[in-house]
Amino acid sequence: MPSVxxxxxxxPPTQKNPPWSREELILALxxxxxxxxxxxxxxxxxxxxxxxxxxxxxxCSGNSSTFRNANGVYMxxxxxxxxxxxxxxxxxxxxxRNNKDEQLVxxxxxxxxxxxxxxxxxxxxxxxTPASMPELAGDDDDGFVEAEEGKLLTRVHRSRERSRLLVxxxxxxxxxxxxxxxxxxxxxxxxxxxxxxFADVMDVHHRRPVHTLQPGDKTKFSDLAILCASCHRIVHSxxxxxxxxxLQQLVAGSGRSSISR
Ligand SMILES: [Zn+2]
Ligand SMILES: [Zn+2]
Numbered sequence: 047m048p049s050v051x052x053x054x055x056x057x058p059p060t061q062k063n064p065p066w067s068r069e070e071l072i073l074a075l076x077x078x079x080x081x082x083x084x085x086x087x088x089x090x091x092x093x094x095x096x097x098x099x100x101x102x103x104x105x106c107s108g109n110s111s112t113f114r115n116a117n118g119v120y121m122x123x124x125x126x127x128x129x130x131x132x133x134x135x136x137x138x139x140x141x142x143r144n145n146k147d148e149q150l151v152x153x154x155x156x157x158x159x160x161x162x163x164x165x166x167x168x169x170x171x172x173x174x175t176p177a178s179m180p181e182l183a184g185d186d187d188d189g190f191v192e193a194e195e196g197k198l199l200t201r202v203h204r205s206r207e208r209s210r211l212l213v214x215x216x217x218x219x220x221x222x223x224x225x226x227x228x229x230x231x232x233x234x235x236x237x238x239x240x241x242x243x244f245a246d247v248m249d250v251h252h253r254r255p256v257h258t259l260q261p262g263d264k265t266k267f268s269d270l271a272i273l274c275a276s277c278h279r280i281v282h283s284x285x286x287x288x289x290x291x292x293l294q295q296l297v298a299g300s301g302r303s304s305i306s307r
Contacts, residue, residue, distance in 0.1 A: 069196030071151040076166045078126040088120045165195045165257040178261035190282040199256040207252040231277030231293040249278040
């Protein structure tokens with residue numbers, strides 16, 4: 047009789063983990079860059095800490111021994127090692143896998159220490175303040191593309207610009223100051239185009255870069271801009287959101303070459 051243990055089915059008997067989100071990859075890249083050219087120990091405190099933070103981010107702390115466990119975190123560090131040009135130059139190769147998302151995150155953040163540090167700090171601040179964490183389940187609004195910095199900070203941005211009280215007060219403020227609500231991108235006034243009863247049908251956009259958004263921030267009027275629905279979608283139509291100035295350049299027909307990607 048063969049003495050082979052019967053295999054459990056399905057094997058491994060766990061659900062496949064979902065792909066890593068943008069913010070998860072950013073935190074892993076940060077850990078990798080902090081330690082390279084070495085990796086932290088597989089069962090060391092840094093890897094365990096990131097595993098815990100990622101479970102907290104996913105809202106499954108304590109529920110899962112498989113979701114983003116230390117082994118998974120370590121594998122992700124190996125992925126970054128495998129695409130690190132410095133490491134490759136020395137003739138070594140890490141795991142070769144499909145690392146497209148890792149490569150994108152690397153290209154955006156590995157060479158911009160200030161952006162990486164700010165983004166990591168903001169993501170960790172929200173993880174550490176569960177009451178401030180936006181709901182991450184579900185799809186984003188149609189036509190509003192997740193920012194480079196990931197879904198969490200995108201949701202924070204969207205929740206602030208959809209705050210009814212804030213939107214109402216800001217519109218009152220602009221109306222008192224300028225006499226009407228004109229789109230800061232294209233100048234459209236809903237009242238002129240559709241009639242006075244539609245004058246208020248304008249979006250409010252939060253203009254601060256998402257990697258500067260902190261839990262408990264007080265939004266200032268200077269953080270906000272009036273946009274028509276079309277201009278607001280244009281701003282959010284690509285992962286690198288446009289600034290109001292870039293939007294204005296597009297509208298003026300002179301900005302195409304200055305906007306990358
Ligand atoms: Zn507009
Ligand atoms: Zn917006």
